């Protein structure tokens with residue numbers, strides 16, 4: 001960085017003076033410095049150096065239409081001139097809620113918030129208010145945003161994760177209250193037998209089981225039907241709720257990845273893609289549960305507000321984006337991701353590299369492992385895998401491709417087979433180099 005005269009290096013020096021670590025979100029960090037964006041259009045982002053790259057990161061899976069989709073730009077621009085936030089409700093909020101409720105027969109009621117973190121937090125608080133219980137259960141290693149309870153075990157390591165029979169509740173942030181750790185039950189992904197044995201020890205105490213149907217950090221594998229059914233049956237019998245975190249996976253099907261399963265959740269947390277490029281979150285589910293937020297009730301079990309919740313800019317962008325993300329568009333981005341998986345698998349075979357691919361819907365993840373990992377412990381990246389993964393990511397970056405830093409990719413409606421095939425080719429070159 002010392003002798004780096006690039007504009008990004010200069011900007012990062014300034015950033016380090018005012019932002020801890022020079023960034024507001026750790027996800028954009030790169031060595032030796034983050035890249036700074038200048039502009040983007042469709043599936044291509046241009047940095048301040050003038051270098052253009054094809055975007056498979058899509059702002060951490062949140063941009064289902066890529067960048068600056070004209071219909072969204074037009075609708076938001078018009079709304080900008082009419083005001084961005086009022087101490088009034090707006091009709092666009094109702095229209096967007098009507099659209100989202102119509103996408104999934106199990107969404108009776110819905111509330112908008114400003115992020116996925118907030119949607120998960122609100123869902124857990126709603127589950128507590130509804131059941132009168134304080135504990136929650138979650139999957140080892142799953143990322144659900146920054147809420148204390150949802151964070152537990154997200155970064156567990158071999159030295160502190162305990163046994164498979166009893167995964168430890170490991171806090172992420174220093175200073176996490178002991179009471180939070182005590183109130184979180186950690187269960188292994190796609191392991192119904194061990195999970196049910198653990199859950200049985202907390203019968204009558206859990207507000208909910210929180211589940212991401214294809215957790216990214218747990219390996220980006222879809223949950224098995226057997227696992228989802230086991231959790232659904234157990235929670236129903238226990239009087240606790242099944243809360244799905246579809247912040248990422250909602251993009252997988254028209255009504256969310258839950259369409260892959262017969263089991264119906266009680267609540268669903270959403271975010272990312274449904275905001276059309278703007279900060280968003282939403283909680284949806286059964287009317288009697290969502291009613292804990294009903295301000296007309298007496299008492300109100302879970303008073304819920306947010307200064308920018310349902311602001312008309314996000315509502316306009318989100319409604320426009322979701323209307324454009326119709327069943328045909330969903331199918332198309334999923335087929336593109338399938339093409340990427342098949343092509344990368346072939347590249348791995350052809351090059352003889354030690355690597356594999358997982359994924360589902362419009363997402364995929366490349367692991368530097370011989371066999372696809374099935375849970376967090378198998379997906380855990382060893383130091384040698386991390387070294388090889390970073391070489392591959394650097395190669396892709398230099399070849400003009402942006403990926404999520406776990407070497408995960410997402411497709412968008414702004415790309416076609418040409419861009420996917422170009423990624424596969426670059427991936428084959430990179431795998432040949434690193435072996």
Ligand SMILES: Cc1ncc(COP(=O)(O)O)c(C=O)c1O
Pocket residue numbers: 060114115116117118120143144145146212216245246247248271272280
């Ligand atoms: C599955 C999942 N849940 C929740 C969140 C938190 O969303 P946000 O970053 O909008 O707070 C994320 C973010 O990556 C996520 O992937």
